[in-house]
Amino acid sequence: MDDFSFELLDWARGPGLEIASVLFVLGIALRLGEIAYIGRKPNFAPARGNPVVQGIKTIFTRTAPAPGMVKRAPAIHIGGWIFHIGFFVTILFYSAHIRVFDDWFEVPWSRWPSSIIAFVAVITMVALIVLLLTRIAHPVRRKISTAGDYAVWALTFAPLVTGYISAHDLTDAPALMKALHILSAEALMVAFPFTKLMHGITTFVARYYNGAIQGRKGAKS
Amino acid sequence: MTDALLKNGIKALRQQIDAPVAAFFSSCVHCGLCAEACLFYVETKDPRYTPIYKLEPMRRLWRNEFTVVGRIATWLGLTKSITDDELTQWETLVYDSCTMCGRCSLVCPVGNDITYMVRKMREGMSVSGHAPVELTEAAARHLDLGSPMGKLLPALEAQVAHARADTNIDITFDTPGVDYMVILSAQETAVYPGVIGAMAQLFKQAGVTWTISSECFEASNVGVQIGNRDLARTLIQRIVDAAEKLNVKGVISPECGHAYQALRWEGPNLIGRAYDFEVIHIIELLDKLRAQGRLKTKGQFPGRVTFHDPCQINRRGGIDAEPRRLLNMVAADFVEMEDAGTWSWCCSGGGGVGANRRADALRKKAFGRKKRQLENTEAATIVTMCAYCHHTIEDALEENNMEMEVVSLTELMAAYL
Numbered sequence: 001m002d003d004f005s006f007e008l009l010d011w012a013r014g015p016g017l018e019i020a021s022v023l024f025v026l027g028i029a030l031r032l033g034e035i036a037y038i039g040r041k042p043n044f045a046p047a048r049g050n051p052v053v054q055g056i057k058t059i060f061t062r063t064a065p066a067p068g069m070v071k072r073a074p075a076i077h078i079g080g081w082i083f084h085i086g087f088f089v090t091i092l093f094y095s096a097h098i099r100v101f102d103d104w105f106e107v108p109w110s111r112w113p114s115s116i117i118a119f120v121a122v123i124t125m126v127a128l129i130v131l132l133l134t135r136i137a138h139p140v141r142r143k144i145s146t147a148g149d150y151a152v153w154a155l156t157f158a159p160l161v162t163g164y165i166s167a168h169d170l171t172d173a174p175a176l177m178k179a180l181h182i183l184s185a186e187a188l189m190v191a192f193p194f195t196k197l198m199h200g201i202t203t204f205v206a207r208y209y210n211g212a213i214q215g216r217k218g219a220k221s
Numbered sequence: 222m223t224d225a226l227l228k229n230g231i232k233a234l235r236q237q238i239d240a241p242v243a244a245f246f247s248s249c250v251h252c253g254l255c256a257e258a259c260l261f262y263v264e265t266k267d268p269r270y271t272p273i274y275k276l277e278p279m280r281r282l283w284r285n286e287f288t289v290v291g292r293i294a295t296w297l298g299l300t301k302s303i304t305d306d307e308l309t310q311w312e313t314l315v316y317d318s319c320t321m322c323g324r325c326s327l328v329c330p331v332g333n334d335i336t337y338m339v340r341k342m343r344e345g346m347s348v349s350g351h352a353p354v355e356l357t358e359a360a361a362r363h364l365d366l367g368s369p370m371g372k373l374l375p376a377l378e379a380q381v382a383h384a385r386a387d388t389n390i391d392i393t394f395d396t397p398g399v400d401y402m403v404i405l406s407a408q409e410t411a412v413y414p415g416v417i418g419a420m421a422q423l424f425k426q427a428g429v430t431w432t433i434s435s436e437c438f439e440a441s442n443v444g445v446q447i448g449n450r451d452l453a454r455t456l457i458q459r460i461v462d463a464a465e466k467l468n469v470k471g472v473i474s475p476e477c478g479h480a481y482q483a484l485r486w487e488g489p490n491l492i493g494r495a496y497d498f499e500v501i502h503i504i505e506l507l508d509k510l511r512a513q514g515r516l517k518t519k520g521q522f523p524g525r526v527t528f529h530d531p532c533q534i535n536r537r538g539g540i541d542a543e544p545r546r547l548l549n550m551v552a553a554d555f556v557e558m559e560d561a562g563t564w565s566w567c568c569s570g571g572g573g574v575g576a577n578r579r580a581d582a583l584r585k586k587a588f589g590r591k592k593r594q595l596e597n598t599e600a601a602t603i604v605t606m607c608a609y610c611h612h613t614i615e616d617a618l619e620e621n622n623m624e625m626e627v628v629s630l631t632e633l634m635a636a637y638l
């Protein structure tokens with residue numbers, strides 16, 4: 001059993017990570033290539049505003065919720081914000097992750113105390129659970145949800161929960177747990193380009209287009 | 222027959238898919254927030270009216286044909302293609318429950334311009350024979366008789382004669398070389414012709430020369446509402462030909478939301494080139510004349526007024542401050558409605574919904590938000606700058622036993638010269 005755990009951990013840390021990274025990068029390139037390949041027609045209507053400037057502006061401004069929307073959908077907004085921030089904090093500022101980054105990039109990086117990371121991880125998981133519940137309970141979210149949404153939820157939740165268990169030595173099989181954690185993160189990386197996770201990148205393209213379409217008309221976005 | 226129509230419809234829809242559409246569908250996280258912006262969802266709570274859901278057939282077409290993974294899945298027989306039954310089901314979502322108001326496009330956190338896609342989705346729907354019958358009939362009338370209400374030249378000539386008599390100003394047809402060619406929406410020609418005399422008075426004061434083409438005076442464009450590029454292009458080309466024949470500096474887009482969208486923003490792309498003349502919305506022009514000191518008013522409207530923003534002119538057209546600057550000249554007690562301006566709620570009749578009898582009950586329900594907001598202003602007068610909003614709100618006021626009147630901003634300005 002132990003041998004298997006260590007072999008799995010070695011595989012996950014070595015070839016597994018390499019395969020996942022390659023698929024992650026190539027997948028993203030493919031998806032962006034698909035969008036660029038379709039292209040769009042030139043616009044002959046003389047502009048009233050500046051599409052490029054407003055497109056770029058909208059990439060940033062759309063991060064803030066539209067007026068009155070937090071009140072209309074508090075769980076999605078607050079849950080969404082906590083989840084996104086928490087997820088990145090646990091990835092970027094947890095010391096065990098930073099040791100990996102050190103090997104890759106050799107840049108100094110701030111490490112947050114493990115207790116804070118643990119707290120962040122827990123509220124991130126709670127936020128994810130709340131988001132899942134709203135997906136099941138809210139008629140709109142239930143109506144538009146696909147199997148992919150639930151799969152992506154599980155893929156996102158898995159590294160958090162396995163990471164938490166692994167970091168706190170909550171099982172008798174630490175090597176196996178760590179291997180599962182790394183594998184779950186790799187599964188997320190592989191899924192990224194081919195699921196709605198890709199919004200992490202295409203949202204910048206979408207927001208740009210939205211702002212540019214409106215900006216050309218001198219309309220707000 | 223149906224098979225051929227469906228095939229052509231899918232082909233038309235396929236041609237509509239571009240990089241923005243691909244970026245939008247790739248980005249949707251199924252959060253459902255767009256529903257909270259849509260008048261049809263917020264007033265009915267029916268989840269089918271979630272904006273992005275209205276595009277489901279188009280999303281599948283994109284995924285199956287424009288992504289590598291989708292193409293492989295299709296090749297393996299794992300995907301479902303669009304069926305005629307499905308499009309029949311989607312008719313009420315794409316036409317009856319969407320006024321193309323653009324609110325959803327402003328709230329989507331990932332930046333999806335859903336309205337842009339509804340416009341495109343309608344191309345596939347109309348070509349496959351799924352457009353509402355009233356719009357199809359209006360399209361045929363427009364194409365054959367010159368306006369969605371049929372042959373309107375005799376009516377227009379009569380209205381112009383009235384306006385001449387009322388104002389003592391010579392209003393001409395087909396005068397070449399003037400500043401502007403004026404076009405009107407059928408709604409104005411047939412129901413609110415007062416705008417003709419109003420323009421005559423305003424332009425006389427400002428020293429603007431203008432004319433009406435007897436060959437093409439219709440501003441509205443059923444092609445844009447129904448989603449038919451070929452028809453939309455033909456109708457735009459008629460205006461372009463008339464304007465170029467008269468050698469005018471510009472064409473005035475009248476108080477009509479979708480006409481502005483069609484002529485100012487879609488038109489050049491439909492005909493594949495920029496025009497040789499400028500297109501300016503009547504309110505934009507009046508505000509420009511105000512800024513140049515060529516439009517002066519005296520006196521003010523006695524009662525409280527509020528302003529309704531037509532979606533295609535403000536949210537989707539960017540004309541926001543102009544009507545307010547004008548209104549402040551002639552209205553002492555002007556109060557804004559809640560969410561006024563960019564976030565204004567639709568009158569519920571835009572995008573062809575008002576003409577679609579099947580959507581009547583739904584439209585009445587969707588007016589609920591606007592109704593409450595209008596009541597809260599305690600104004601007796603609603604000013605607007607779209608004849609179709611004007612007509613929709615007037616009908617809705619009557620249906621709801623509300624004692625308010627609707628006034629065109631152009632006419633209001635002319636009343637205080």
Ligand code: SF4
Nearest residue numbers: 249250252253255329
């Ligand atoms: S708001 Fe945007 S991301 Fe959310 S469901 Fe609607 S289209 Fe998708």
Ligand code: SF4
Nearest residue numbers: 259319320322323325
């Ligand atoms: S454009 Fe307006 S009516 Fe249409 S789906 Fe969006 S919010 Fe609803």
